Amino acid sequence: MADFNTIAKQFVDFYYSTFSTNRSGLKALYRDHSMLTFEGSPIQGSTAIAEKLEGLPFQKVQHKVTTLDAQPSSPTIASLLVSVTGLLVVDDGENPLNFSQVFQLIPEGGSYYVFNDIFRLNYG
Amino acid sequence: MADFNTIAKQFVDFYYSTFSTNRSGLKALYRDHSMLTFEGSPIQGSTAIAEKLEGLPFQKVQHKVTTLDAQPSSPTIASLLVSVTGLLVVDDGENPLNFSQVFQLIPEGGSYYVFNDIFRLNYG
Known part of the structure; x- marks a missing residue:
């Protein structure tokens, strides 16, 4: 089995590539008890999370990952904590925004x- | 019992205040299986983590919290995921650095x- 850093890298590559090319495909990565806090707003469940992500008001978006760190998040199951920082490039804008994102993967x-x-x- | 946002706020206030005024007191917040990834370097265990934090080469440091988000991190225990972004002011420097920090509290x-x-x- 791949080590946790490799899994984190694969997940992050897949997540941001799906975000850019097939945003509705992100829904399959969440479950009914999943939580998203987006710019301070809490959202629960795959349906509501997918609606939020699909409704974001930009046509083209690219996440450029600057740092990626991962740790096991439980002593008992193979869950992972993944922390990303990077640049968000929206609609080919020339002023990318810094972002931070944290995932727990189960x-x-x-x-x-x-x-x-x-x-x-x-x-x- | 306090809600998770209140607990997260109390923890973060305590953590950064201890960091500024009594850095060696941070050791009590970690356990032998605790993990710190500091600027990409993985460190495990309260003793090694405390050595790392106490050895950071600045005399005065202040973390100014810009955003603080929290979520329950387990369906079964009352653990918390806490994500912080903010500014790090070192030795009264005039150019604070942006930082991101993630904690899981058990x-x-x-x-x-x-x-x-x-x-x-x-x-x-």
């Missing part, structure tokens, strides 16, 4: 789903 | 300890 049937997701823009 | 005997800790400076 193993399920040979893959993982997102239980926790916290997203913030960082205005310096 | 309940223990009426209080909490830090199981996961990921710290990153964000260079914009």
Whole structure:
């Protein structure tokens, strides 16, 4: 089995690539008890989370990952904490925004789903 | 019992105030299986984590919290995921640095300890 850093990297690559090319595909990564806190607003459940992400008001978006850190998040199950910082490039804008995002991934049937997701823009 | 946002706020206030005024007191917040990833370097255990934090090469440090988000991190125990972004002011410097920090707090005997800790400076 891949180590947790490799799994975190694969997840983050897949998540942001899906965000750019097929945003509605993100819904499958969440469950009914999943939580997203987006710029301070709490949202629960895959349906509401997908509506939020799909409704974000930009056509093109790219997440450029600057740092990626991962740790096991439980002594008993193979869950992972993943922390990302990077740049958000929206609609080919020339002024990318710094962002921070944290995921907790829970193993399920040979893959993982997102239980926790916290997203913030960082205005310096 | 206080709600998770209140607990997260109390923890973060206590953590950064202890960091500024009594850095060696942070050791009591970690356990032998606790993890810190500091600027990409993984460190495990309260003794090694305390050595790292106490050895950081600045005399005065202040964390100014800009955003604080929290979520329950487990369906079964009252653990918390806490994500912080803010400004790090070192030795009264005039150019504070943006930072991101993530904690997972685990309940223990009426209080909490830090199981996961990921710290990153964000260079914009």
